[in-house]
Amino acid sequence: MDRDLIVRALKSSCGNKNLRFQVIVHNSKLHIYINRKADYLADYVLLADTISSAIASLGLDTLSGIWLYSRKLGEVEPDWQVFMESPIQIDEEEMDTLGNSTLDRAEVINLQEFEDFQDEVSIEDTGLLQNTGLIHGKPLEEEEIHTFAKESDLWGIETKTEIHGLAEYCFVSNRKILTGDIIPPQKEIIRLVKFFHHLSSSNQHKILPGLDDYFKGKTTTDPENAPIAVKRWLKQITELPIEDRSTMAIWLSRYCFDSLATLAEFKSIEEKKPAANKVKRSSTEYGFAPVNAQTDKEERFDDFDKNQARFIDRLIIPVVWILATVVLIFLGVYTNGVDTRSTSQEIPALCQTTIGSPNYCRLGVNLAGEKAIARSEESIFPLSQVTQTVAAYGCQRFANVKAGAFNSLDPTQNPVVSSYGEKIFPHIYVVEAVQKHATQSGNIRVGCVYTTGEGERSPTKLASDVIPLNWPQEYYRPENVSDTNFSFGIYTNLINLGLYTLFSAISLAIVSRFKLGIDIKNRLQTVYQIAFILGISQLLAVSLPAFNLLGSIVFFILAILGCDRLIKSFSLNFKNGYSTVFLGILTILALQFLLYGISLKLINSLMQSIL
Numbered sequence: 335m336d337r338d339l340i341v342r343a344l345k346s347s348c349g350n351k352n353l354r355f356q357v358i359v360h361n362s363k364l365h366i367y368i369n370r371k372a373d374y375l376a377d378y379v380l381l382a383d384t385i386s387s388a389i390a391s392l393g394l395d396t397l398s399g400i401w402l403y404s405r406k407l408g409e410v411e412p413d414w415q416v417f418m419e420s421p422i423q424i425d426e427e428e429m430d431t432l433g434n435s436t437l438d439r440a441e442v443i444n445l446q447e448f449e450d451f452q453d454e455v456s457i458e459d460t461g462l463l464q465n466t467g468l469i470h471g472k473p474l475e476e477e478e479i480h481t482f483a484k485e486s487d488l489w490g491i492e493t494k495t496e497i498h499g500l501a502e503y504c505f506v507s508n509r510k511i512l513t514g515d516i517i518p519p520q521k522e523i524i525r526l527v528k529f530f531h532h533l534s535s536s537n538q539h540k541i542l543p544g545l546d547d548y549f550k551g552k553t554t555t556d557p558e559n560a561p562i563a564v565k566r567w568l569k570q571i572t573e574l575p576i577e578d579r580s581t582m583a584i585w586l587s588r589y590c591f592d593s594l595a596t597l598a599e600f601k602s603i604e605e606k607k608p609a610a611n612k613v614k615r616s617s618t619e620y621g622f623a624p625v626n627a628q629t630d631k632e633e634r635f636d637d638f639d640k641n642q643a644r645f646i647d648r649l650i651i652p653v654v655w656i657l658a659t660v661v662l663i664f665l666g667v668y669t670n671g672v673d674t675r676s677t678s679q680e681i682p683a684l685c686q687t688t689i690g691s692p693n694y695c696r697l698g699v700n701l702a703g704e705k706a707i708a709r710s711e712e713s714i715f716p717l718s719q720v721t722q723t724v725a726a727y728g729c730q731r732f733a734n735v736k737a738g739a740f741n742s743l744d745p746t747q748n749p750v751v752s753s754y755g756e757k758i759f760p761h762i763y764v765v766e767a768v769q770k771h772a773t774q775s776g777n778i779r780v781g782c783v784y785t786t787g788e789g790e791r792s793p794t795k796l797a798s799d800v801i802p803l804n805w806p807q808e809y810y811r812p813e814n815v816s817d818t819n820f821s822f823g824i825y826t827n828l829i830n831l832g833l834y835t836l837f838s839a840i841s842l843a844i845v846s847r848f849k850l851g852i853d854i855k856n857r858l859q860t861v862y863q864i865a866f867i868l869g870i871s872q873l874l875a876v877s878l879p880a881f882n883l884l885g886s887i888v889f890f891i892l893a894i895l896g897c898d899r900l901i902k903s904f905s906l907n908f909k910n911g912y913s914t915v916f917l918g919i920l921t922i923l924a925l926q927f928l929l930y931g932i933s934l935k936l937i938n939s940l941m942q943s944i945l
């Protein structure tokens with residue numbers, strides 16, 4: 335953490351000869367001592383907010399909190415203090431939340447450590463504090479300032495910052511943008527430009543040529559021997575979305591052209607937003623400025639309207655996704671679930687023209703439904719012997735799945751007890767297979783219905799399920815359909831994608847909220863982006879016959895690892911240990927299986943009510 339940069343930012347924002355700042359970094363917390371003249375009365379609310387804004391502009395992601403202390407010059411113990419959470423951790427919705435803290439909760443800091451710190455030279459008096467009412471009283475004389483500290487070398491020698499022109503740098507082709515009225519920038523752009531403002535003039539001139547190359551579309555490298563904070567700042571610029579990069583180029587150009595006017599614009603923009611930080615106030619605070627009740631009430635109503643609009647915007651994606659999935663489910667149930675199926679031993683009317691046996695035709699109709707069979711069309715590839723062999727292989731593999739033989743699903747390695755198929759129509763093939771249970775005694779029988787597909791070796795499965803073991807003596811009935819085997823025709827893949835994505839989003843949100851090894855920035859957009867990728871990966875794993883249950887899980891884990899590499903706003907936090915990340919991934923899988931099972935139960939109930 336660059337202490338000199340912090341001091342420079344404080345003096346730039348609160349520049350006044352009436353204040354002296356001392357900074358200590360301890361246990362990822364920032365301790366700032368504000369030394370004031372004994373007869374001065376400070377507006378601590380405004381002072382705390384100004385300091386918080388200055389620190390926030392630096393983007394110190396390792397900072398966990400800030401302690402502010404105020405004391406009379408020449409004294410050691412503070413008579414006022416306050417703790418503030420890290421400004422970059424506070425959302426705009428939380429900016430009006432205030433709390434209290436007491437002096438005895440402050441961390442114990444050895445004040446003698448200040449002897450090892452040197453205060454940076456002061457910049458010229460900006461008058462900000464006098465204009466805003468932070469300090470009330472007579473300005474300090476120069477000789478008074480140098481006699482406040484007991485250690486003669488504590489403050490250093492005060493000099494004025496030499497101002498170097500930056501107007502030669504311009505990153506936009508239309509120079510009218512430098513002075514005209516344009517759309518105000520987002521808070522992230524303001525923060526990045528303010529960070530640049532806090533840099534020394536020499537560092538600014540070292541950085542600008544590289545930025546000029548970057549904004550022109552060329553690659554840029556970090557300046558040699560640049561501080562870590564500067565390198566992180568440059569990285570944040572390169573990670574901005576394309577539209578935000580253009581905005582950054584415009585406002586950095588405006589700053590270089592007229593820094594005072596640009597900073598004044600930023601101040602005007604920020605004053606329109608809630609200024610209070612989420613702060614725990616000390617019980618020894620004093621000198622607070624009175625709050626206008628009417629203004630506070632109006633601002634709260636404005637904040638409520640903004641928060642409500644933001645809440646509605648965040649709901650658009652999940653609401654639209656849920657509605658689309660529900661509509662597809664109803665379409666799938668209506669077009670495929672209300673098929674005419676035999677509920678007795680009578681042969682369906684459709685089977686009067688069958689070219690196979692009535693029993694196999696009835697089984698095919700009861701499995702797939704009359705509509706599904708009637709809608710299926712013969713492709714240019716006939717239902718050849720090769721197609722029938724591939725279909726039989728698929729049904730035998732399905733029998734191994736239902737028998738629980740997950741370690742050996744390939745029928746060539748784990749042959750079934752028996753299998754037989756018949757062509758009931760020129761383009762419809764019905765297969766039944768018997769296999770031994772892998773985990774219990776006895777056998778299991780399954781039935782499958784196939785039609786011609788896009789190729790001779792790629793038949794399309796219309797339906798498959800477990801059928802009575804003594805079939806055809808005991809005929810198959812639709813009410814015995816397995817909860818995990820639904821076919822919605824052309825809507826099947828879309829429905830599965832919708833469900834997989836929705837449940838992935840819910841699982842990701844829960845795991846990231848509890849910080850189980852997953853960090854997500856730009857939360858809602860990233861969650862659905864990752865969820866959509868995981869939904870596609872699951873759909874592929876289920877559709878490809880080469881994947882069994884274990885293979886599907888491995889494929890899912892690889893998809894998450896790929897997202898960690900490809901998407902910058904999503905990361906697996908291995909710093910907390912590999913076990914935490916592994917637990918988070920397993921939690922996502924478990925939640926998905928649970929939610930998917932519940933949804934299938936509900937869909938099954940819906941189908942049974944329609945049939």
